[in-house]
Amino acid sequence: MGGIKSTLDGLVKSYLSKEFEFSVLSLNSNKSIFKCLCLKPDVIMCSQASRLKNLPVLRLLKLLNPHAKIIIREHHYSQGYEQFNVSDKIQFHEILKLNYGLANQVIAISQAQVEWMAKIL
Numbered sequence: 697m698g699g700i701k702s703t704l705d706g707l708v709k710s711y712l713s714k715e716f717e718f719s720v721l722s723l724n725s726n727k728s729i730f731k732c733l734c735l736k737p738d739v740i741m742c743s744q745a746s747r748l749k750n751l752p753v754l755r756l757l758k759l760l761n762p763h764a765k766i767i768i769r770e771h772h773y774s775q776g777y778e779q780f781n782v783s784d785k786i787q788f789h790e791i792l793k794l795n796y797g798l799a800n801q802v803i804a805i806s807q808a809q810v811e812w813m814a815k816i817l
Contacts, residue, residue: 704718740765742757743769768799774806
C-alpha cells in the first residue's frame with residue numbers, strides 16, 4: 697500500500713481535515729467493515745482490487761451504508777494487465793462489471809485505462 701497509504705496520509709493530514717473527518721480502514725478486517733456502521737460515512741473510497749473474493753465485502757459495505765457514495769479507485773487493471781495476465785477474459789469482465797456496478801463512481805488513473813474500461817464494459 698505504499699502509494700495509496702501515502703496518498704491517504706496526505707489527505708488525512710491536509711487542510712481538508714479541518715472541515716471533514718477521515719477514517720482509513722482496511723477492508724480485510726470484519727471489525728473495520730462494521731466500524732463503518734458506527735461512522736456512517738458519506739463516502740467510501742475503495743482501493744482494493746476488483747476481484748471475485750472482494751465482491752462480498754463491497755456488497756456488504758453498500759448494504760450497511762446505503763446513504764454512502766462508494767467510489768472505486770481502479771489502479772490494478774488495464775489493457776496490458778488483461779493481455780498478459782488474464783486467461784478467461786469473459787469471466788474477468790463480468791467480475792469487473794459486478795464490482796463497478798456496486799460503485800457510484802469508478803476513478804481511472806489514465807485516459808488509456810478509461811478507454812479500455814469503456815470498451816470492455
